Amino acid sequence: MGRPSVRQQLVDAALEVFWSAGFNGCSVQDLTDAAHVPKGSFYNHFDGKEALALEALATYAAQNDPRALLDTSVEPVERLRRDFRKRWKIVKERGYKGGCFLGSLSSEIADSHEGARAEFVRYYQRWSEAIAAVIAEAQANGTVAATADPQALGRFVLNAWQGTLLRAKTHRGEEPFKDFQAVVFGGLLAPGA
Numbered sequence: 001m002g003r004p005s006v007r008q009q010l011v012d013a014a015l016e017v018f019w020s021a022g023f024n025g026c027s028v029q030d031l032t033d034a035a036h037v038p039k040g041s042f043y044n045h046f047d048g049k050e051a052l053a054l055e056a057l058a059t060y061a062a063q064n065d066p067r068a069l070l071d072t073s074v075e076p077v078e079r080l081r082r083d084f085r086k087r088w089k090i091v092k093e094r095g096y097k098g099g100c101f102l103g104s105l106s107s108e109i110a111d112s113h114e115g116a117r118a119e120f121v122r123y124y125q126r127w128s129e130a131i132a133a134v135i136a137e138a139q140a141n142g143t144v145a146a147t148a149d150p151q152a153l154g155r156f157v158l159n160a161w162q163g164t165l166l167r168a169k170t171h172r173g174e175e176p177f178k179d180f181q182a183v184v185f186g187g188l189l190a191p192g193a
Contacts, residue, residue: 007045009035015056019098023053023108050113053105060101061123066130076138077189080131081181084161088177091165096172099165102127107166128154135189144189157184 013035017026028049032039046052064087069079091099098104106120132154138144160180167176 006035006037006041009037010042010045010052011055011059014052015059015101018053018056018105019094019101023049023105050109050116053109054116054119057102057105057119057123066127069130069134072137075143076134076141077143077185080134080157080189081185084180084184087161091168091177096168099169100162103162103165124158128158130154131157138189143191148188153188157188160184 010031014031017031017034021030028042029039031049031052032042042052046055066083069083071079074082087100102120102123106117106124110117110120129151132150135144135153135157136150139146139150160183164176164180
């Protein structure tokens, strides 16, 4: 197997560095050191940190693609439950630090980087639409009440998830996830709710 490209080394290292230290908490030197490449090579591949951050976000999104929610071989609400459990496992493995890369990066730079903000909107929309599609399927088969708009529910569930991850950074325990599960799966998406 060939050696990874310098560009890919930078992207892979940036994902971890941005996730751990934050966008503003690291320099180009930190990124190139983590990638084990010369600092000058950074500018051969990226116009700046924002461009690298968006490339790292694309990698993260590909690794955490919400289209898995559309696997119709599993009951809709169970798909959602499994997806959030899988995501929570990553949070636990990281010591409840960092949360969701998309959530952390967007909360840090959306106000100051307009181009990045537009990308964040696109990623959040795609994710909430995947959740909404699963909710609509559950409403159609009668396992979730059809009293609420699935698109609004999808956005709300994603918003609640992001809040759960934010709270987990300070709480560093299971309580935020237990609350999320209780309200989303024991309330909003419970049979007959």
